[in-house]
Amino acid sequence: MSTASSLQTPSPSPSPSPSRPSSPLGLHRVIGQPGVLPQAAWRLDTDPAIAPDEVLVRVDRLNLDAASYRQLRETYAGDPDKIRSAVLEIIATRGKMQNPVTGSGGMLTGTVEEAGPQSPLGLAPGQRIATLVSLTLTPLVISDSLYRWDGRSEQVPCEGHAILFARSIAAVLPDDLPVPLSLAVLDVCGAPALTQRMVKHGSVAVIVGAAGKSGSLSAAAARQAGASRVIGVVPTETDAALLREAAGLVDEIVVADARDPVGLAAKVEAAGGPADVTVVCVDVAGCEGGAILSTAPGGTVIFFSMATSFSAAALGAEGLAADVTMLIGNGYVPGHADLALDLIRSAPSVRKLFEQRVAS
Amino acid sequence: MSTASSLQTPSPSPSPSPSRPSSPLGLHRVIGQPGVLPQAAWRLDTDPAIAPDEVLVRVDRLNLDAASYRQLRETYAGDPDKIRSAVLEIIATRGKMQNPVTGSGGMLTGTVEEAGPQSPLGLAPGQRIATLVSLTLTPLVISDSLYRWDGRSEQVPCEGHAILFARSIAAVLPDDLPVPLSLAVLDVCGAPALTQRMVKHGSVAVIVGAAGKSGSLSAAAARQAGASRVIGVVPTETDAALLREAAGLVDEIVVADARDPVGLAAKVEAAGGPADVTVVCVDVAGCEGGAILSTAPGGTVIFFSMATSFSAAALGAEGLAADVTMLIGNGYVPGHADLALDLIRSAPSVRKLFEQRVAS
Numbered sequence: 137m138s139t140a141s142s143l144q145t146p147s148p149s150p151s152p153s154p155s156r157p158s159s160p161l162g163l164h165r166v167i168g169q170p171g172v173l174p175q176a177a178w179r180l181d182t183d184p185a186i187a188p189d190e191v192l193v194r195v196d197r198l199n200l201d202a203a204s205y206r207q208l209r210e211t212y213a214g215d216p217d218k219i220r221s222a223v224l225e226i227i228a229t230r231g232k233m234q235n236p237v238t239g240s241g242g243m244l245t246g247t248v249e250e251a252g253p254q255s256p257l258g259l260a261p262g263q264r265i266a267t268l269v270s271l272t273l274t275p276l277v278i279s280d281s282l283y284r285w286d287g288r289s290e291q292v293p294c295e296g297h298a299i300l301f302a303r304s305i306a307a308v309l310p311d312d313l314p315v316p317l318s319l320a321v322l323d324v325c326g327a328p329a330l331t332q333r334m335v336k337h338g339s340v341a342v343i344v345g346a347a348g349k350s351g352s353l354s355a356a357a358a359r360q361a362g363a364s365r366v367i368g369v370v371p372t373e374t375d376a377a378l379l380r381e382a383a384g385l386v387d388e389i390v391v392a393d394a395r396d397p398v399g400l401a402a403k404v405e406a407a408g409g410p411a412d413v414t415v416v417c418v419d420v421a422g423c424e425g426g427a428i429l430s431t432a433p434g435g436t437v438i439f440f441s442m443a444t445s446f447s448a449a450a451l452g453a454e455g456l457a458a459d460v461t462m463l464i465g466n467g468y469v470p471g472h473a474d475l476a477l478d479l480i481r482s483a484p485s486v487r488k489l490f491e492q493r494v495a496s
Numbered sequence: 497m498s499t500a501s502s503l504q505t506p507s508p509s510p511s512p513s514p515s516r517p518s519s520p521l522g523l524h525r526v527i528g529q530p531g532v533l534p535q536a537a538w539r540l541d542t543d544p545a546i547a548p549d550e551v552l553v554r555v556d557r558l559n560l561d562a563a564s565y566r567q568l569r570e571t572y573a574g575d576p577d578k579i580r581s582a583v584l585e586i587i588a589t590r591g592k593m594q595n596p597v598t599g600s601g602g603m604l605t606g607t608v609e610e611a612g613p614q615s616p617l618g619l620a621p622g623q624r625i626a627t628l629v630s631l632t633l634t635p636l637v638i639s640d641s642l643y644r645w646d647g648r649s650e651q652v653p654c655e656g657h658a659i660l661f662a663r664s665i666a667a668v669l670p671d672d673l674p675v676p677l678s679l680a681v682l683d684v685c686g687a688p689a690l691t692q693r694m695v696k697h698g699s700v701a702v703i704v705g706a707a708g709k710s711g712s713l714s715a716a717a718a719r720q721a722g723a724s725r726v727i728g729v730v731p732t733e734t735d736a737a738l739l740r741e742a743a744g745l746v747d748e749i750v751v752a753d754a755r756d757p758v759g760l761a762a763k764v765e766a767a768g769g770p771a772d773v774t775v776v777c778v779d780v781a782g783c784e785g786g787a788i789l790s791t792a793p794g795g796t797v798i799f800f801s802m803a804t805s806f807s808a809a810a811l812g813a814e815g816l817a818a819d820v821t822m823l824i825g826n827g828y829v830p831g832h833a834d835l836a837l838d839l840i841r842s843a844p845s846v847r848k849l850f851e852q853r854v855a856s
Contacts, residue, residue, distance in 0.1 A: 173757055459828060
């Protein structure tokens with residue numbers, strides 16, 4: 137993909153039409169803030185008349201980001217009418233679902249209504265898809281007042297439409313897997329893809345949070361990449377039991393508090409560490425030091441937790457004189473959706489663990 | 497280096513003696529918080545009786561972290577006596593210079609007084625050194641009441657002692673360079689080392705903040721690593737003039753606001769980008785999107801700015817569907833001090849630019 141064409145600045149246009157230039161990044165959909173990316177913009181243009189490289193989606197469900205939903209629920213004390221009104225108000229005002237407090241969005245599912253002739257996404261009308269880019273940058277209109285949503289969960293059944301840009305990402309929902317399972321897998325599919333890329337044949341991989349959704353998929357990806365040993369770190373005996381049931385997913389199970397650097401590193405070492413690649417998949421603050429100390433000199437730490445502190449990681453590695461490469465987990469790796477869905481299909485133990493997580 | 501021995505938990509000891517087990521990480525110097533790393537600990541033991549793997553340093557100067565000094569100066573309205581008292585109080589209470597508000601420390605210079613027979617640092621009594629690990633984890637005692645410090649700068653002349661652990665890092669100050677220059681170079685030496693490791697022969701390197709200290713060294717390192725094109729991004733024409741004077745340091749100069757993703761990427765592209773490796777060396781928030789968008793698919797972004805937001809980088813790359821590897825700049829890379837000092841020696845243009853920065 138060349139970024140050349142991404143950088144065309146279209147003439148400001150409140151209502152894009154197919155004859156106007158469009159930007160793969162969606163710059164032409166930003167209202168009143170030229171040159172600002174759609175994610176950072178206050179308001180997006182939701183005109184259903186798509187540009188030649190856009191896709192129009194008939195939306196049937198939103199999956200609100202967990203942090204966003206929690207904020208709304210707490211602010212309105214769980215009152216379904218008020219939560220519904222707040223979400224409708226945000227979407228109507230901003231042209232996208234981006235919680236102004238948390239800054240986060242979520243994803244959506246729907247059916248392709250129209251694919252522009254120049255769209256590179258490879259989608260066709262009638263396909264059921266999930267978006268893999270955030271709702272924070274996706275033009276969205278809700279047309280049913282959310283009357284089917286009880287406000288009690290982040291799953292929002294709805295009617296409306298959304299726009300995908302040339303550089304948006306969407307996955308066709310597979311026929312052979314239940315939709316809730318596919319959605320849960322797609323939601324975390326960046327982690328196994330980056331894990332597979334970094335783990336070499338014969339590596340020792342440590343997965344912190346191995347019984348979780350992104351953790352279990354990352355463990356399976358490390359195994360598939362040829363890790364000689366996969367060590368799964370979990371916080372409780374309950375999670376350890378889940379991992380033991382998922383026979384073959386990890387070689388060793390370590391029960392440890394990932395926020396205790398010395399304790400974690402000692403247990404990982406006793407289990408066959410230190411790691412060549414450590415993958416942090418737990419959304420808990422303070423795991424940087426333990427991950428660094430559990431990794432061998434020359435090794436790599438991949439931080440997938442949004443609770444990761446940049447400065448704690450940078451200063452921690454320096455303070456420990458640790459020659460480790462530290463990666464910011466990028467949710468986008470080409471082919472990530474297919475890789476993750478294939479892992480679920482081919483590893484029954486991961487699928488079982490995953491289904492338990494989705495159910496709970 | 498094996499981490500095996502790092503993980504021995506010594507018996508708690510308020511006053512370590514050479515016969516007690518010591519930890520390369522300094523765990524034996526932590527008071528009252530077993531298993532907590534010295535950086536995270538509230539208080540360290542400053543007993544000058546060193547363990548066999550420790551080094552005792554006679555301290556002559558502290559370089560307070562800029563953020564820490566700024567906080568102190570603002571809190572005490574620039575009153576030298578109050579600032580001095582505050583620093584003395586912190587060091588006396590905590591056994592280390594770690595500003596409780598900013599959490600940051602700084603570095604020190606001094607002379608090796610005694611090197612334990614099992615110290616792996618290769619230091620000998622009489623050598624003048626600078627520590628490359630933070631003051632936040634270095635046991636420290638001040639014995640002269642800081643009477644020579646006027647409180648008007650982060651440079652603190654002093655007398656006292658400090659302890660280095662087996663896994664601490666220190667650099668011998670070279671005879672052929674002025675001490676302020678060496679200190680300034682050592683302060684940022686992680687950036688050029690990691691840049692050199694990531695830049696391949698024939699790569700296009702973009703250095704954001706190329707006229708700064710870490711930026712100019714990173715540009716020189718990219719050149720030395722064989723970059724086919726080094727593009728320096730600076731915020732002002734003044735900085736551009738500095739870069740132009742440093743003939744040969746960069747191939748192209750781009751004057752741009754790094755917080756404007758689309759604008760930055762367009763200018764970088766016009767200058768011969770996108771980058772294979774982008775190095776962010778400006779301590780300004782909001783540069784994540786621009787760095788990502790200025791980097792080619794499959795390329796790498798190294799974030800050296802402490803103003804980097806982990807979530808902005810992670811979500812930004814996902815939102816842009818950008819397949820870029822994003823590194824958290826690790827201040828420690830083996831050999832980083834020698835590499836940076838050699839760059840200053842061998843590149844007169846960098847040295848000149850650096851000396852101007854140190855003077856200002």
